[in-house]
Amino acid sequence: MGAVTLKPHMQVGRFELLSFLGKGGMGEVWRARDPRLGREVAVKVLPPRVVRDEERVGRFEREARALAACNHPNIAQIYEVGEWRLADMAGTGEDAAEPLRFLVMELVDGGSLAARLAEGPLPPREAVPLLLQVASALQAAHASGVIHRDLKPANILLAADGTAKVVDFGLARFFRRREEAGDSDITQAVSTAGIVVGTASYMAPEQVRGEECDEKCDVWAFGCCLGEVLTGHRLFDGASVPEIVGKVLAGLPDLSDLPATTPRPVRRLLQRCLIAERGARPTMAEVVATLAGEEPGATRRRRWAAAALAAGVLALALAVTLVVRRPAEIRRAPPFAGDLRVAVVADDDRGRGGRSALADRLRDRLLAVATQTKGVQAVLEGQEDVSVHVRAAGAGDGERVHITLEDRRRGAIVAALDENLGEGDGAASVETVAQHVAAALQLEGIRRQLEAEDALHGFLVRRTASLPAARAFRDGLQYYTRTRMARAGELLEEARQADPRFWPALVYLAQVAGSQARFREGRELLAACRSLVRDPQGAELAVLEVAESLLSEDLQRLLEALERARRWFPDSGELMYRTAWAYRSVDRPEKAIPLLEELIRSGWQPDWSPTWEQLAMNQLLSGRTAAARATAAEGEARFPERFSYPFVAACAWQMEGNGEAAREALARAIRKRLDFSTSDQLVSYQTIQWWASLVRWDEEVVRQRRAVLAEAERRLANAPADPSLLLARGEALQGLGRAAEAAAVLESFRGDSAGEPYRLLALAKSRAATGDRAGAAAALKEAGELWRSRQAPALGRLAYNIGCAWCAMGEAEEALGWFLRARDQYGLDRLDLALDPELDLLRKKGLLAGLARR
Incomplete structure (x- = not known):
């Protein structure tokens, strides 16, 4: 059988071939005309030479069935499937037994x-x-x-x-x-x-x-x-x-x-x-x-809330869209990069005598202001993110101006303004309105910036219509996410003052207070927040539950709250990081690792070290010491001033039995901590002392205890009754073997709710070292009663330290009971279980195996 050559004007079925479009493994594609319907189509022809090739014919038939099954404007539509006997094609001279198979499809004019x-x-x-x-x-x-x-x-x-x-x-x-x-x-x-x-x-x-x-x-x-x-x-x-x-x-x-x-x-x-x-x-x-920019199956319900554009300015009624939706209805913002693109349009109002000169004048002024406003780019109509529509009505003293800021992609009114500009020639009022529109545009730019960075932050910033509040909130979040809590608190307080009803500012102020152990203040802030959100629903409720859980001791409750919030904001880097932190805190590092790896892959906060630090630590806790050392090495190369990476490497080497490498890595961590950390010097000495104990570097432990003692005594010269300094001095004396001096110091004062349990623990160790075991046991039992009263913060950590004190007294059974309480509270830290020398008593007795999991 000879090959068939398709040519222009040849008939395939009722279709006239017009021009060749392309050729591939499935045959040739031609532009053709359908005389019956008077339209041009695409005809794909399967040559007769492959008619016995079952695989090729199968592909041809699959394409026909697939196209027939799909009906969508972005899928080329199939019109017809047919066969044409070659004998019907005049002048071909081909064997009439071989059919020509073809598909008739929608013709797409344009290239690939x-x-x-x-x-x-x-x-x-x-x-x-x-x-x-x-x-x-x-x-x-x-x-x-x-x-x-x-x-x-x-x-x-x-x-x-x-x-x-x-x-x-x-x-x-x-x-x-x-x-x-x-x-x-x-x-x-x-x-x-x-x-x-x-x-x-x-x-x-x-x-x-x-x-x-x-x-x-x-x-x-x-x-x-x-x-x-x-x-x-x-x-x-x-x-x-x-x-x-x-x-x-x-x-x-x-x-x-x-x-x-x-x-x-x-x-x-x-x-x-x-x-x-x-x-x-x-x-x-x-x-x-x-x-x-939306969730699957999203439906949109909106409620409108009127709010002033900025506190203390003219009473201009701005209608601001506040969105309240169920989880499937939270809508992601369209991708936003760079400046807010704005088009200014003066709408015709022919029913009132046509567009006024004032509308044109105001449009021109708004355009000029838009070009001069930071974060705003004026563009031609059709290319904008937000359009500003200006319409004036009336004449003379009764002339009014109507301005709406519209986001057509979201189907939302960003702001609306209605003002009488009839006094005099209106010059001052035009300028005032223009400046307030500029403020509204800046506010929308901040909203979109935060939405692009984190969906949770974008949702929260839309709870205010105040530009100063939104700006301070944005800047405060930048410091908060980088744990610069002092500055974050100042900026968040500015946001609160600018808009006293802006409850998200209180949410983060409460977290700042909690991070600084001001738990009562944090709870008071959240109570004030609840008074502003009378009947929280949906996403608002999820956010408040996370905030309240963060100040509680119930980490399982926190995990559940975080997972609920992530259903509303699945792309939120902050929530993902917090969830990873919570999993690490409840001794489930294997669950934290994929979340942290996803954050790194997604490019979330690429210049922020804690994500890498948490990944390395969780790899360490899950027993993946080689992976932890690799992550720590990469992190240290990226962030050379951070001390966490060599510390993780030191612990990994110690777990692998390489004490020399562990001490070498820890020496780097100590140097970086002392050179670059902004932490309190006394706290740094105490932390380094603990580090050195984990890698059994006794000389460094002694050196840091002496540093703690010297720093505490230096400060006590100016504040002789400070309980935290007295506690630090007593603990250092006890650790240096000066038990009697330590006991005298520790019996001379009482600590606050956070410090008193730890005074009792240090006192117990000092009394035990002087042979007063009864006095030591009494101090430990008093510390236990404080734990049971639940007045002290960080109850899980306190239970662990009570257990360590009983270990120091050689009371394994008492110690085990307190370690079990700590485990049941939120899980024991695997780093402590692997390396803490205070647990050596239980290690020797083989009692640690049952503590690793809740």
Whole structure:
């Protein structure tokens, strides 16, 4: 049988071929005309020479079924499937027994995404809307039970109006159908090397291995396309298929050219799409939600709240959108990078005699103010994030101006203003209104900035309509997340003063108080917060529960509150970090590690060291000492002034039995702590003393106890009755073997609710060292009663220290009882169990094994 040559004006069925469009492994694609409906279509023809090739025919039929199953504006629509006998084609001279199979589809005028990328990458503002169309198409296909399996830029067509169309479902299949033997995409019999290489660059690891594909294969391929659109090159590329496959299996995408302006949610989405473990990838519905800036299935309910734009200025009524939703209804903000883009529009009001000169004048002034406002960029209409609409009505002394700030992407009114400008020529009033619109724009810019950084912060800042409050809150959060609590407290108090009803400022002020052991003040602040939010629901309730749990001793309650809050704000880096911290605190470091690794992968707070520090510590606590040392080494290289990394390395070396390496690493930690830490000097000496005890460096322990004693005595010269300094002096004397002096000091005062239990513990050790075991036991029992009264803070840690004191007296059973209480409170620290020398009594008796887990 000779080959069939398709030509322009040839008839295939009732369709007249017009021009050749392209050729691939599945045959030729032609532009054609449908005379019956008078429209142009695309006709894909499967040549007769492959009619007996079951695999090729199967792919052809799968594409037809897949397209028929999907009905979506971003999927090329199928119109018809047909066969045409060659004998019906005049003048071909071919065997009439061989049919010509063809598909008739929607014609997409325009090139492919691959052709567009040959010109360079797309900026994020163009890439995100385009890829959202592709994601929506795949979501619809998955909802219809169809997996594409061959998504790549060449299979995404761009119509002249910018609409994306996903095409070429030749490798598609339906869910829950097992692969036929040998149907491994990587080994498809395709003669064109470029097609094989191109396909391999977008294949998921499981697809490369020949495993069964599900919809997560499309998610991987989508991530490859998203990355390629943003970087301008394939993420997995190479000179040969084996080289590409090796990079895919090793999980080595080339993201070096990812633009710095890529919004964090998009950057994180890209990384999630390319996770090797398919179960950890997002669904296509989650992809669509992230790119569209909303949760799957979101519905929008709004209530309006009127608020003054800023305290102490003219009484201008600004309607501010406050959103209250259930978990599925919290809407993520559209990606925001850089300045707030604003268009100023003077609307026609023909029903009132046309647009007034005042409206034009005010528009011009607003435009000028927008160009001069920090964080705001004036743009042409159609390119804005927020549009300012100006309309004036009336005349003379009765002229009024109406201004709305509108966010059409969210369907929200950011602010609304209605003012009488009839006095005189209105010059002063025009300037006043312009300045207040500028303030409203700055406020919206701050809101979007915080939304882009953390969804939780974006939600909270929208609880105020005061620009000074929002600005101080934003700046306070920056210090708070970096544990600069003193400055954070000052700024958060400024936010509270600027808007006394701005309850999120009180939430963080309470956390600042708690971090400084001012627990009563923290509880009072939260009580005031509750009085401002009378009937909290949804996200507000979740936030308040986390805040209250952070000040409690119930860490399990805190974990549950954090997990509820994360359902509202799944992308919140702060909540993810807090959850990791809580898991570490309840002795579940294995649960903390993936959260911290995700934070690092997502680029959350990349210049913030504690994320790396927590990862290294949790790896250490889970017994992964080599991984902990590797993370500590990388962290120390990134943050050379931080002492936590060499400390973790020292503990890891000690656990591995290398005492010399442990002391060498600890020496670096000590130097960094003393050189760079802003902590109180006395606290630093006490901390270093504990470090040295963990690695059994006795000489350093003595050196630090002497430093504690000298510093405490120096300060007592100016404050002789300070209980915290007296306690430090007594503990140092006791540790240096001067028990009688220590007992005298410790019996001379009483501490506050936080310090008194620890005075009693030090006193017990001193009495025991002087042979007064009865007095020592009495002091320990008194400390136990304080624990039972629950008046002291940090009850779990107190129970642990009471156990250590009983160990020092040689009372293993009493000590074990208190360690069990500490464990049941929130779990024992595995670092203590592994290294603390005060537990040696229980180690020798083999009593530690049952303490590691609650």
